[in-house]
Amino acid sequence: AQSVTQLDSQVPVFEEAPVELRCNYSSSVSVYLFWYVQYPNQGLQLLLKYLSGSTLVESINGFEAEFNKSQTSFHLRKPSVHISDTAEYFCAVTPTDSWGKLQFGAGTQVVVTP
Amino acid sequence: NAGVMQNPRHLVRRRGQEARLRCSPMKGHSHVYWYRQLPEEGLKFMVYLQKENIIDESGMPKERFSAEFPKEGPSILRIQQVVRGDSAAYFCASSPIGQGGTEAFFGQGTRLTVV
Numbered sequence: 001a002q003s004v005t006q007l008d009s010q011v012p013v014f015e016e017a018p019v020e021l022r023c024n025y026s027s028s029v030s031v032y033l034f035w036y037v038q039y040p041n042q043g044l045q046l047l048l049k050y051l052s053g054s055t056l057v058e059s060i061n062g063f064e065a066e067f068n069k070s071q072t073s074f075h076l077r078k079p080s081v082h083i084s085d086t087a088e089y090f091c092a093v094t095p096t097d098s099w100g101k102l103q104f105g106a107g108t109q110v111v112v113t114p
Numbered sequence: 115n116a117g118v119m120q121n122p123r124h125l126v127r128r129r130g131q132e133a134r135l136r137c138s139p140m141k142g143h144s145h146v147y148w149y150r151q152l153p154e155e156g157l158k159f160m161v162y163l164q165k166e167n168i169i170d171e172s173g174m175p176k177e178r179f180s181a182e183f184p185k186e187g188p189s190i191l192r193i194q195q196v197v198r199g200d201s202a203a204y205f206c207a208s209s210p211i212g213q214g215g216t217e218a219f220f221g222q223g224t225r226l227t228v229v
Contacts, residue, residue, distance in 0.1 A: 004156075006156075036220075041222075042222055042223075043118070043120075043205055043220035043221050043222040043223055044157070044205065044207075044220040045220070046217050046218075046219075049217070090156055090157070099145075099162065099169070099170070099212035101147070101159050101162060101170060102147075102149075102157070102159065102218065103159070104149075104156035104157045104158070105156050106154075106155055106156045107155075107156050
């Protein structure tokens with residue numbers, strides 16, 4: 001079984017400031033890792049994912065996440081946020097050797113203010 | 115190519131009534147997943163279906179909940195005799211294959227309110 005812990009339920013941040021959202025997981029098997037973003041009253045959109053290879057993965061809108069196997073973490077970062085980044089962010093994992101049932105963290109609400 | 119379509123977007127039911135939530139996967143996707151999001155919580159897996167087959171229903175409550183994905187038509191999540199605790203957002207996702215790591219595309223959800 002897998003579990004995902006997002007350490008911060010809410011992160012307030014000023015526009016153009018950096019932000020880091022923390023995600024730790026536990027699993028007895030190898031996993032793939034994902035970050036999803038949910039805007040108000042919307043479904044989830046995939047932000048980025050780690051399957052294999054380079055431990056640093058990037059999204060097209062400036063987010064990046066680094067897989068750290070020894071610390072079982074997959075923290076999400078952005079060096080400079082915009083107002084439009086206000087949303088809820090979910091970290092998720094799925095086993096590599098089975099079908100893709102996603103185990104989600106509880107989410108981190110990012111609120112960007114001017 | 116339309117995305118995952120869920121309807122209705124909002125559904126209000128009185129206690130004891132039935133709720134039927136529909137999900138049309140993306141074109142070419144034969145794998146459907148249902149998740150439930152309770153207030154202040156992340157999404158919890160409910161059930162994974164392929165056409166005419168339930169593959170994994172380990173997240174489904176034992177009573178009142180059922181799901182199907184017929185050969186023709188949308189996937190249906192059915193909740194009988196709803197109670198206030200069923201109030202939540204229900205999300206459907208689809209993928210072209212079921213392999214882990216394959217991106218699942220999510221619909222906008224159905225927000226069920228039980229009064």
